[in-house]
Amino acid sequence: GSEVQASSSFAGGKFDASLDERAEPTTLHRSTFLATAPAHDHPLSLPAERCDTRNSSDAAGQGWGTTLATPQSFSMGYQIWKRAPPLSLSAPQISFRHAEAALFSRFAGLQLQLILVSSSCRFERPELATMGRITNPYVLTALACTGGLLFGFDISSMSAIISSPNYLTYFGPHDKTAECTERPGALCNIGPSPSVQGGITASMAGGSFIASLFSGIVADRFGRRSAIFLGCILWVIGSILTCAVQNIGMLIVGRIFNGMCVGLASAQVPVYLSELSPARIRGRLVGCQQWAITWGICIFFFICYGCSFIGKQIDGQQDGRGTASFRVPWGLQMIPALVLMALVPMMPESPRWLITRGRNAEALEILGQVHASGDQNSPEVQAEYKEICQNIEESTGEGSGYIDLFRNGNAWRTHIAMFTQIWSQLTGMNVMMYYLSYVFEMAGITGNIALISNGIQYVINVVMTVPALLYIDRWGRRPTLLIGSTLMTIWLFAVAGLMGNYGHPFPNSGNSVVQWQVTGPASKAVIACSYLFVASFAPTWGPVSWIYVPELFGNRLRGKSNSVSTASNWAFNFALGYFVPPAFHNIKWKAYIVFGCFTVAMTIHVFFAFPETAGKTLEEVDEIFQSGVPAWKTRKGSGALARDIEAVKVGNAPVFTREASTPSDSADEKELKA
Numbered sequence: 001g002s003e004v005q006a007s008s009s010f011a012g013g014k015f016d017a018s019l020d021e022r023a024e025p026t027t028l029h030r031s032t033f034l035a036t037a038p039a040h041d042h043p044l045s046l047p048a049e050r051c052d053t054r055n056s057s058d059a060a061g062q063g064w065g066t067t068l069a070t071p072q073s074f075s076m077g078y079q080i081w082k083r084a085p086p087l088s089l090s091a092p093q094i095s096f097r098h099a100e101a102a103l104f105s106r107f108a109g110l111q112l113q114l115i116l117v118s119s120s121c122r123f124e125r126p127e128l129a130t131m132g133r134i135t136n137p138y139v140l141t142a143l144a145c146t147g148g149l150l151f152g153f154d155i156s157s158m159s160a161i162i163s164s165p166n167y168l169t170y171f172g173p174h175d176k177t178a179e180c181t182e183r184p185g186a187l188c189n190i191g192p193s194p195s196v197q198g199g200i201t202a203s204m205a206g207g208s209f210i211a212s213l214f215s216g217i218v219a220d221r222f223g224r225r226s227a228i229f230l231g232c233i234l235w236v237i238g239s240i241l242t243c244a245v246q247n248i249g250m251l252i253v254g255r256i257f258n259g260m261c262v263g264l265a266s267a268q269v270p271v272y273l274s275e276l277s278p279a280r281i282r283g284r285l286v287g288c289q290q291w292a293i294t295w296g297i298c299i300f301f302f303i304c305y306g307c308s309f310i311g312k313q314i315d316g317q318q319d320g321r322g323t324a325s326f327r328v329p330w331g332l333q334m335i336p337a338l339v340l341m342a343l344v345p346m347m348p349e350s351p352r353w354l355i356t357r358g359r360n361a362e363a364l365e366i367l368g369q370v371h372a373s374g375d376q377n378s379p380e381v382q383a384e385y386k387e388i389c390q391n392i393e394e395s396t397g398e399g400s401g402y403i404d405l406f407r408n409g410n411a412w413r414t415h416i417a418m419f420t421q422i423w424s425q426l427t428g429m430n431v432m433m434y435y436l437s438y439v440f441e442m443a444g445i446t447g448n449i450a451l452i453s454n455g456i457q458y459v460i461n462v463v464m465t466v467p468a469l470l471y472i473d474r475w476g477r478r479p480t481l482l483i484g485s486t487l488m489t490i491w492l493f494a495v496a497g498l499m500g501n502y503g504h505p506f507p508n509s510g511n512s513v514v515q516w517q518v519t520g521p522a523s524k525a526v527i528a529c530s531y532l533f534v535a536s537f538a539p540t541w542g543p544v545s546w547i548y549v550p551e552l553f554g555n556r557l558r559g560k561s562n563s564v565s566t567a568s569n570w571a572f573n574f575a576l577g578y579f580v581p582p583a584f585h586n587i588k589w590k591a592y593i594v595f596g597c598f599t600v601a602m603t604i605h606v607f608f609a610f611p612e613t614a615g616k617t618l619e620e621v622d623e624i625f626q627s628g629v630p631a632w633k634t635r636k637g638s639g640a641l642a643r644d645i646e647a648v649k650v651g652n653a654p655v656f657t658r659e660a661s662t663p664s665d666s667a668d669e670k671e672l673k674a
Helices: 057-062 078-083 137-144 146-159 165-171 194-222 224-243 248-276 279-307 324-332 335-346 351-356 360-372 379-395 402-406 411-426 429-434 436-442 447-475 477-502 521-537 541-551 555-586 590-609 620-627 640-650 667-673
Strands: 002-011 014-022 028-035 049-051 066-068 087-094 100-107 110-118 503-505 516-518
Touching: 137 146, 137 248, 137 279, 137 335, 137 360, 146 194, 146 224, 146 248, 146 279, 146 335, 146 429, 165 324, 194 224, 194 248, 194 555, 224 248, 224 324, 224 335, 248 279, 248 351, 248 541, 248 555, 279 324, 279 447, 279 541, 351 360, 351 379, 360 379, 402 411, 402 555, 411 429, 411 541, 411 555, 411 590, 429 521, 429 555, 436 447, 436 516, 436 521, 436 555, 447 477, 447 521, 447 541, 477 503, 477 516, 477 521, 477 541, 477 590, 516 521, 541 555, 555 590
Parallel strands: 066 100
Antiparallel strands: 002 014, 002 087, 028 110, 049 066, 100 110, 503 516
16 A cells, blocks of 8 residues: 655766655565666656566565566667656555565666565565576577477487387397397397387377377466476476387387377477567578477487497397397487476567466567567567557457367368368378388388488488578468479379389388388389488478468467367377388388379369468468458468558557557657647
């Protein structure tokens, strides 16, 4: 029930500050006033917004809280600031239950802060919310995309190991283990059966499917950062289990935990980046998720390649008796997750999520830091903030559950979101990544030469993703998807034709999955087509499948829509992971015809159903679906955001302060009042 008023002035190179306490003497026993940024042309009294920096009323009652207020013209330059008359702030009704109440504003390092300490509470000064926060959008992208890096680790953890003698002997039927006839002293085994190996590989996708279904609930309730942090914990648990693996069952359980991490990250990292990044580079930053996957595949493959030389070698290959060659890399894969866990608290929360929680001031501050180096009054920041607030306000009262994805006109865009991820799996790309060693065995390449050939394909995957990151927003989403699916169709049918015409049965391959082989020049052509397939997928469907889906929905349903679409991805990933080993065993090269037919279907579907979203604000995309414009007539580019930015520049739009629910007067309104 107290009222405190503070004023400050700048004169003669030093500060003068005064504090007027209008409360009973017993209410406050200590006060500190720091005045470093009076920037108004007249004294101004602002109501303070009370908030607890721990976001808990219980914590405020037990120890401390903060009270915030921001002048509306803090973007004034330093010279104007020096000449400004005294600034006054008043904060009525500061509760004595708060051990610390602070009035402060920040701009380019300038700060006004009034700290009040109640005699009834223990004094414990909280750290400012922005201290230690990472705000560079590229650094944030690199950290968030660690989830993609882990996804890539998982792919290589199978593809680089499943054909190694140590793996085949340890996880194969024990009654099938015998001394190798061609390598005396070494043990040989045909390894797990096709169905068992399919189950091992698919277990990760199964965990990802389960986690992706619940990722939207976790992210909407606790925030995008919390979902990412939880994913790190699950990955560490899974890595410990796989590193200490004793049998196939334990390996599957460990991979399920790893999969749950990847499911959370793959669903929420694109959402986090799309909600945090500026519209002009959103495609580039969200596309880094796919680039991180390719880096993860490549890095971990070479880790596995190096670890393949651990233990005794006979005739240049593992002796089939050791386990360190796969335990060491499966243990090392937890390191990136531990690093990300340590840095997640320094990452800002999604501004859109904060606004849905009523934390507008914090959201505006983060937008200013990430989009404009801390300038909250930047036209771009103001326009983006306006778009977000309007979209959330318009959606207030509408349903935001999973069922709402399929009603109120949302079913069409939900089906597009789901099929974007489904088609990315049905291209067969992840099959190439998981079972690449089988493909090279079918092409007559084994041993270290096969591992080196695998590494070349992974390097191609990394390098060919770079053009998409640089030009994806210039190319647009539709042309990129259409060109990619067309090229992949050519290479898939080419591989099928080469294997069918020049191949022969190969029942004694030493691997229960590989039953067909191509030799001679045709085998080299198969390898070349495999490389070209990867080079076609990497700059097209790879990054766009992660960029496109978060752009289809507004804030109300974005988390859940990405959850459902990613669950579709993992459902088909699981099915394909389980399907491919038996398919290679039974229908052999005809498996490539199946995937070729899928790429033909996806090309037709994209042309008629997928609208262009490149360069548009997340809120503008709603207008595309509401207007009913045919997908093939949509074009990239944004009009509304550009108009809003221009309106802020010329002073014809409201300017929002950290008290974000109330805009300050525009230039015209100020002139009229004057």
